[in-house]
Amino acid sequence: MTTLAPAKTQLPQVTHARNPGMALDLDWVASVQANTSAIERRAASLGGRRSVKKDYQAAWLCKAVSLIDLTTLSGDDTWGRVERLCAKARQPVSPWVLEKLGMTGLTVGAVCVYHDMVETAVRALEGTSIPVAAVSTGFPAGLSPFHLRIAEIGESVRAGAKEIDIVISRRHVLTQNWQALYDEMREMREACGDAHVKAILATGELGTLRNVARASLVCMMAGADFIKTSTGKEPVNATLPVSLVMIRAIRDYQDRTGIKVGYKPAGGIAKAKDALLYLSLLKDELGHPWLQPDLFRFGASSLLGDIERQLEHHLTGHYSAANRHAMG
Numbered sequence: 001m002t003t004l005a006p007a008k009t010q011l012p013q014v015t016h017a018r019n020p021g022m023a024l025d026l027d028w029v030a031s032v033q034a035n036t037s038a039i040e041r042r043a044a045s046l047g048g049r050r051s052v053k054k055d056y057q058a059a060w061l062c063k064a065v066s067l068i069d070l071t072t073l074s075g076d077d078t079w080g081r082v083e084r085l086c087a088k089a090r091q092p093v094s095p096w097v098l099e100k101l102g103m104t105g106l107t108v109g110a111v112c113v114y115h116d117m118v119e120t121a122v123r124a125l126e127g128t129s130i131p132v133a134a135v136s137t138g139f140p141a142g143l144s145p146f147h148l149r150i151a152e153i154g155e156s157v158r159a160g161a162k163e164i165d166i167v168i169s170r171r172h173v174l175t176q177n178w179q180a181l182y183d184e185m186r187e188m189r190e191a192c193g194d195a196h197v198k199a200i201l202a203t204g205e206l207g208t209l210r211n212v213a214r215a216s217l218v219c220m221m222a223g224a225d226f227i228k229t230s231t232g233k234e235p236v237n238a239t240l241p242v243s244l245v246m247i248r249a250i251r252d253y254q255d256r257t258g259i260k261v262g263y264k265p266a267g268g269i270a271k272a273k274d275a276l277l278y279l280s281l282l283k284d285e286l287g288h289p290w291l292q293p294d295l296f297r298f299g300a301s302s303l304l305g306d307i308e309r310q311l312e313h314h315l316t317g318h319y320s321a322a323n324r325h326a327m328g
């Protein structure tokens with residue numbers, strides 16, 4: 001695996017490239033393979049290696065911050081919690097860290113909340129360019145009546161969400177009903193209007209890596225702007241093997257259509273070193289264009305806390321008492 005070179009200190013704004021999609025190509029879907037043992041071997045080889053030289057680490061950790069969809073998706077979310085999250089999204093790391101690194105204007109990629117919290121988040125982020133992402137469509141199971149899932153997307157867009165994270169019907173994948181998956185995704189895409197759409201595959205519930213690869217492809221054909229691993233609520237969420245499969249599906253889709261689709265691993269990514277591993281994997285497999293918020297996000301509720309601790313350690317050589325306490 002190659003190491004990451006120094007990260008640029010000037011951070012780009014989020015722009016939203018769109019995937020127009022294409023007609024469902026069932027022959028292409030049928031031809032998709034996934035060699036599980038080769039994928040698992042490759043994923044295992046990634047874990048043990050340093051992905052970023054020590055000197056570049058702080059800048060890359062800040063880069064990772066700019067790629068986070070800072071998330072709260074809990075049944076006990078309150079408006080106050082969402083407002084605090086948005087304050088953190090505006091200023092994710094201390095000003096002295098940015099000053100030391102010669103950076104300005106670092107924010108997270110987006111704030112991700114349930115539909116009910118969209119208006120609060122939009123208000124709390126006023127004056128910034130940080131988009132609000134809503135998990136709509138009966139998140140996390142996606143089993144509410146279809147017309148209600150479509151209506152929920154419309155409500156979230158009207159409330160100000162610029163990004164909609166939809167969940168697919170896992171049963172369409174498990175029964176290999178690619179037409180149904182395509183039609184569902186297409187209709188959800190249309191309901192999003194100008195909002196950016198991320199398709200959550202819930203890969204931990206799809207059975208095989210081949211199913212993950214095929215579902216990725218069908219969602220991209222139907223116009224998903226991003227494909228996302230998980231809701232964070234499945235027993236198994238983002239993993240490296242699943243990421244390899246989805247990233248390679250994105251690469252194949254781009255090779256054939258010229259269209260770049262984004263990738264969002266989500267669920268259980270809580271360590272700074274894992275974030276760097278994902279960035280390194282992305283650079284190896286897709287190249288630099290994907291290391292930007294319009295083509296890559298981490299869906300994460302607690303990653304930022306660990307990145308802050310690692311930045312502090314990196315820049316001062318020690319952890320403060322507060323951070324030692326937070327680490328347990």
Ligand SMILES: O=C[C@H](O)COP(=O)(O)O
Nearest residue numbers: 231232267268299300301
């Ligand atoms: O989409 C984001 C995930 O729900 C976040 O999962 P996490 O709480 O394990 O970081």
